[in-house]
Amino acid sequence: KGYISLNKVAKSLHIGRNKMMAILRENNILFRDGLDNIPFQRFVDSGYFCVNHKVGYDGLLHSVTKVSPKGVAYIHKLLKKIESEVA
Numbered sequence: 001k002g003y004i005s006l007n008k009v010a011k012s013l014h015i016g017r018n019k020m021m022a023i024l025r026e027n028n029i030l031f032r033d034g035l036d037n038i039p040f041q042r043f044v045d046s047g048y049f050c051v052n053h054k055v056g057y058d059g060l061l062h063s064v065t066k067v068s069p070k071g072v073a074y075i076h077k078l079l080k081k082i083e084s085e086v087a
Contacts, residue, residue, distance in 0.1 A: 003050055003066035006037070013076055020075070027078065036063040048074050 010017040021037055024030040030037045039049040048071030052064045067075070 003068055004072070006065055006067060009067050009072055009075060012072070013079060015079065020079075023079065023082065024075070029078075030065070033063065037065055038063050039065060043071075047071070 006021065007017050010020045013020070021030065025032065025037070028040065029043055030039055032038075038051055043049050044051065047068055049068065050066050052066065053061055054064060056062045
C-alpha cells in the first residue's frame with residue numbers, strides 16, 4: 001500500500017524513466033536480471049522498494065519493482081546530489 005511504479009517516480013521527479021533507471025544501476029541500487037530491474041536487498045530491507053512477481057503475457061515470471069514514499073525521497077535526494085556534483 002502506498003507503493004508506486006518507477007515510471008511514476010521518474011515523472012514526478014521530472015526525469016526520464018530510462019535515465020533514472022541508469023542512474024540507479026550506476027549507483028548500485030538496482031541491478032538487471034534479464035529484462036527486470038531489481039533493487040539490491042539492502043534497499044528492500046530499508047523500506048525504499050518492494051518487489052512483486054507476476055506472470056507476463058509471454059508466460060514467464062517477471063519481477064515488478066515498486067517504490068515507497070521513503071524510496072521516492074531517497075531517489076530525489078540522490079538525484080539532487082548527483083546534479084550538484086555535475087554543476
